[in-house]
Amino acid sequence: MNQDDPKSSIEVPNAVLLPVDPETGDALSPRLQPGYYSGFSTLSQQSFWDPATRKVVLDRVGSSSPLRFFSADEAKFWEAVFDHLIPQTDRTPDRRIPILPALDDRLNRNRTGGYRYEDMPHDQEAYRLGADAIQQEAQHRYGGDFLVIPYLQQDLILKALHDGKPAAAKQIWKRMSVHRFWQLILGDAIEAYYAHPWAWDEIGFGGPAYPRAYFRLERGEAEPWEVEEQRYEWAAPVYSASGEVEATHEFLTEALQHRSHARLRERQP
Amino acid sequence: MNKPVLGPFESPADNEAHMLGTLQHIDVPMRRFKELEEVDYLIVGVGSAGGVLLQRLARAGFNVVGLEAGPFWNTERDWVSDEAGSHELYWEDPRVTGGTDPLALGANNCGKGVGGGSVHWAAFTPRLHPSDFEIYTRDGVGADWPITYEEIRPYYEQLEREMPVAGPAYYPWGHPHGYPYGPHPMGGVGNALIRGCSALDIPVSIGGPVAILSGSHGDRPHCIYRGFCIQGCKVGAKASTLITHVPDALHRGAEIRDYSMASRVSVGRDRRVNGVHYFDREGREHFQRAKAVILCGYAIETPRLLLNSACPGFESGLANSSDTVGRYLMAQAGTVVLGRFDQLVRMYKAPPAHALTEEFYETDPKNDFARGFAIQTVGPLPIAFAHQMVAAKKAWGWGLRREMMDYNHWASFGLLGEILPWPENRVTLAEEKDRFGLPIAHVSFNLHDNDHRLIKAATKKTTEVMQAAGATEVAHEARYAHLVGAARMGADPRTSVVDKFGRSHDIPNLFICDGSIMPTQGSANPGLTIQALAARTADYLVSQADQVFTSNDRDMTPPPFRPDFAPPETWGKGVPRLT
Numbered sequence: 001m002n003q004d005d006p007k008s009s010i011e012v013p014n015a016v017l018l019p020v021d022p023e024t025g026d027a028l029s030p031r032l033q034p035g036y037y038s039g040f041s042t043l044s045q046q047s048f049w050d051p052a053t054r055k056v057v058l059d060r061v062g063s064s065s066p067l068r069f070f071s072a073d074e075a076k077f078w079e080a081v082f083d084h085l086i087p088q089t090d091r092t093p094d095r096r097i098p099i100l101p102a103l104d105d106r107l108n109r110n111r112t113g114g115y116r117y118e119d120m121p122h123d124q125e126a127y128r129l130g131a132d133a134i135q136q137e138a139q140h141r142y143g144g145d146f147l148v149i150p151y152l153q154q155d156l157i158l159k160a161l162h163d164g165k166p167a168a169a170k171q172i173w174k175r176m177s178v179h180r181f182w183q184l185i186l187g188d189a190i191e192a193y194y195a196h197p198w199a200w201d202e203i204g205f206g207g208p209a210y211p212r213a214y215f216r217l218e219r220g221e222a223e224p225w226e227v228e229e230q231r232y233e234w235a236a237p238v239y240s241a242s243g244e245v246e247a248t249h250e251f252l253t254e255a256l257q258h259r260s261h262a263r264l265r266e267r268q269p
Numbered sequence: 270m271n272k273p274v275l276g277p278f279e280s281p282a283d284n285e286a287h288m289l290g291t292l293q294h295i296d297v298p299m300r301r302f303k304e305l306e307e308v309d310y311l312i313v314g315v316g317s318a319g320g321v322l323l324q325r326l327a328r329a330g331f332n333v334v335g336l337e338a339g340p341f342w343n344t345e346r347d348w349v350s351d352e353a354g355s356h357e358l359y360w361e362d363p364r365v366t367g368g369t370d371p372l373a374l375g376a377n378n379c380g381k382g383v384g385g386g387s388v389h390w391a392a393f394t395p396r397l398h399p400s401d402f403e404i405y406t407r408d409g410v411g412a413d414w415p416i417t418y419e420e421i422r423p424y425y426e427q428l429e430r431e432m433p434v435a436g437p438a439y440y441p442w443g444h445p446h447g448y449p450y451g452p453h454p455m456g457g458v459g460n461a462l463i464r465g466c467s468a469l470d471i472p473v474s475i476g477g478p479v480a481i482l483s484g485s486h487g488d489r490p491h492c493i494y495r496g497f498c499i500q501g502c503k504v505g506a507k508a509s510t511l512i513t514h515v516p517d518a519l520h521r522g523a524e525i526r527d528y529s530m531a532s533r534v535s536v537g538r539d540r541r542v543n544g545v546h547y548f549d550r551e552g553r554e555h556f557q558r559a560k561a562v563i564l565c566g567y568a569i570e571t572p573r574l575l576l577n578s579a580c581p582g583f584e585s586g587l588a589n590s591s592d593t594v595g596r597y598l599m600a601q602a603g604t605v606v607l608g609r610f611d612q613l614v615r616m617y618k619a620p621p622a623h624a625l626t627e628e629f630y631e632t633d634p635k636n637d638f639a640r641g642f643a644i645q646t647v648g649p650l651p652i653a654f655a656h657q658m659v660a661a662k663k664a665w666g667w668g669l670r671r672e673m674m675d676y677n678h679w680a681s682f683g684l685l686g687e688i689l690p691w692p693e694n695r696v697t698l699a700e701e702k703d704r705f706g707l708p709i710a711h712v713s714f715n716l717h718d719n720d721h722r723l724i725k726a727a728t729k730k731t732t733e734v735m736q737a738a739g740a741t742e743v744a745h746e747a748r749y750a751h752l753v754g755a756a757r758m759g760a761d762p763r764t765s766v767v768d769k770f771g772r773s774h775d776i777p778n779l780f781i782c783d784g785s786i787m788p789t790q791g792s793a794n795p796g797l798t799i800q801a802l803a804a805r806t807a808d809y810l811v812s813q814a815d816q817v818f819t820s821n822d823r824d825m826t827p828p829p830f831r832p833d834f835a836p837p838e839t840w841g842k843g844v845p846r847l848t
Contacts, residue, residue: 019667034670034674035674036674046277047272047273047276047277047278048273048277048278049278049350050278050280050345050349050350050503051278051279051280052280052345052346052347052348052349053349053350053351053354054277056349056351056354057349057351057354060353084666085665085666086666086669086670087666087667087670090670102353111356111361112361112363112375113361113373113374113375113376114359114360114361114362114363114364114374114375114376114379115363115364115365115366115372115373115374115375115712116363116364116365116366117365117366117367117371118365118366118367118371118711119367155666158665158666162663162665183659186659186665186669187656187659190652190655190656190659190669191353191652192353193655194352194651194652194655194673195351195352195353195354195652199651199673200651202673202674203651203673203674203676203677204615204676204677205617205650205651205676205677206615206617206618207350208349208350208351208495208497209350209493209494209495209496209497210350210493210495210497210503210504211278211291211493211503211504212273212278212493213493213494213495214493214494214495214496214618214619215494216618217454217455217456217457217494217618217619218454218455218456218457218460219457219460219612219613220457220612220613220614220615220677221613221615222615229613229677234671236666236667236668236671237667240666240667241666242665242666242667242668242669243666243667243668243671244668245658245662245663245664245668245669245671245672246662246663247661247662247742247744249744249745251747252604252721252724252725252728252747253370253716253721253724253747254370254371254373254660254747254748254749255369255370255371256747257660257746257747
């Protein structure tokens with residue numbers, strides 16, 4: 001990254017929000033391309049894609065259509081939430097992947113995945129109710145607007161939803177499953193972030209391969225245009241609550257796999 | 270390596286051609302029937318079953334129209350190698366899902382557009398086992414089919430050639446058999462399954478059975494291993510009825526009316542159906558007259574249409590005197606077991622479906638449950654994998670980013686477990702309406718004790734195989750796969766919706782032919798069975814000539830097997846190992 005670039009230096013986040021070197025504890029500088037495949041670029045291969053695929057991917061990269069569903073304030077709020085669901089402070093500002101445009105387009109067209117859980121309102125309403133609930137949680141826990149409380153406190157509020165343990169907005173959570181709401185917003189974040197070719201570069205996914213084909217199928221071997229993995233160690237930022245994962249081996253069905261959902265049901269006979 | 274030598278790849282044909290894969294295109298103008306014209310057979314839903322029926326009936330000389338709610342795909346123009354860009358392939362109209370174990374619908378199990386689910390299936394094509402047709406007799410669970418394995422067997426063999434299926438020369442489970450095309454080379458996930466199974470002395474089928482070409486077949490090229498099978502195969506290597514049966518259907522004078530959403534099957538005073546009301550793309554209502562109607566809308570839309578067609582004399586919906594329409598809906602346990610390996614896997618390469626074992630398929634008296642499961646390869650692309658990490662490891666934020674950076678280290682197996690048919694697992698009508706004003710489907714799904722015990726054992730065994738393959742970490746995402754049942758076939762009109770040929774017990778010229786007529790599901794992916802049942806129903810209809818149109822009599826004589834009605838491409842093209 002070019003540290004002299006005034007645009008990026010203004011937006012370089014506070015060091016406590018950056019991933020760190022686990023050995024030294026030092027913050028790692030934001031990268032053009034985080035992940036272990038430095039030099040790999042799916043977009044560089046676009047001439048090998050079919051025209052329809054090229055168009056759909058390039059439209060996504062260049063997309064800057066105005067928001068239609070979210071108001072400016074709502075957009076600001078959800079941008080802040082998505083900065084936690086999929087944090088991107090390890091990316092240089094010019095290489096952050098927009099989450100909101102795809103979601104706004106989906107909600108504006110009222111497009112869904114083809115079903116709604118019976119304990120959930122429609123997606124459009126779920127987003128409005130959820131924003132209200134998150135704000136109530138911020139007031140309840142920290143006595144402030146979600147957008148003005150510190151990043152770590154924001155993270156802890158969202159972790160409460162992740163854990164299925166919101167303390168406020170009981171009326172809203174009676175109308176809407178905490179777990180299914182969490183699944184909804186995290187799912188939308190995923191479907192925007194991992195649809196972007198920069199994310200493919202980050203994780204070493206080869207991307208579209210029609211009509212060229214893949215031909216090294218075994219042992220994880222790289223195609224000539226792919227690169228070998230170059231790992232580096234990193235840990236989640238000091239000021240974050242999302243670094244840990246836990247495997248839920250004891251839950252064998254979809255409904256039980258999300259403990260928060262099960263617990264909430266028990267509380268509300 | 271940044272540019273092809275001859276310039277960027279462009280579409281292989283001019284923009285006017287209606288392409289079905291890289292080479293094949295529709296080369297005849299489609300016949301158009303008038304709505305006032307009474308066609309012989311009106312098919313609702315041109316998917317796995319509807320595509321086969323359309324082709325067979327047209328070839329037999331019937332006037333036949335297929336109504337399809339989605340588009341008639343031009344694969345070069347409409348399909349992309351992209352997860353987020355493929356939503357149009359799935360049935361994403363509103364539905365409500367509930368019960369104690371609500372099913373994910375949409376992309377998980379419901380297709381839309383010509384070809385239906387066969388456009389986005391992974392194309393695993395195992396047959397049901399002989400035991401599947403009599404699990405009530407054998408184990409006292411579920412239901413028996415009104416037919417035996419031997420009755421469907423010629424149709425399995427036939428459809429395996431029409432698709433055609435690649436797989437091993439000797440397949441040991443159920444009724445042992447071999448496959449016409451040779452097996453596919455292995456990807457990283459298949460190698461992991463082979464390694465794990467071999468270490469535990471579990472037999473494993475390598476390179477199939479999967480309806481993806483391992484060698485060229487006429488104007489269909491072989492697989493290029495790009496991994497986007499469930500986003501629609503642009504190559505034309507993976508079989509879908511869109512490319513295997515629809516072209517011949519059009520040659521033989523069938524019509525497909527796309528963007529046509531059936532709203533109501535019409536019944537006359539004689540208590541026979543006489544046509545179907547439907548909405549076109551602009552929301553205009555139409556009525557197509559027909560001498561007989563075949564519903565092929567799959568396990569949710571078929572019962573929904575029957576229920577939405579309620580009318581005087583059929584107050585609880587058509588073909589529903591048994592109160593069985595919508596009931597006994599089944600999905601298979603489809604838990605994905607994920608294993609992380611020190612070495613790279615790169616599971617996005619090769620078809621998701623390329624190796625499996627059915628060693629645990631049958632009832633084992635040592636188990637505390639009836640029936641069994643299969644273990645298969647799956648190859649989630651990044652978005653699907655991220656969803657799995659959310660469920661399996663409760664990942665979000667930085668944890669999710671970190672897991673995803675290891676995407677290339679993971680392999681995943683899908684267990685496919687038999688969930689039994691239960692009457693309260695059902696499709697009903699919700700109060701909510703769709704954009705045409707039609708009540709939408711409500712799907713209720715609940716697991717029972719046998720299902721829970723089977724899923725537990727299957728998850729444990731699949732985890733063992735993953736560990737034996739060398740995974741250093743194993744996690745799982747519990748989920749469901751496929752949908753069948755909800756208009757089941759049976760000999761007794763009091764407990765089933767259709768007879769063994771798919772004819773409704775209540776209305777002699779109303780047929781149902783799709784996954785919804787299956788009384789049980791085994792641990793086999795249902796696509797092959799659905800197409801085989803369609804070919805068999807077609808043979809029955811052909812054997813009846815115009816009896817179905819003129820008589821209320823129900824001839825239960827098994828029809829002669831008519832391979833001569835298969836698409837002509839089935840023979841004399843390609844490089845099959847068996848002919």
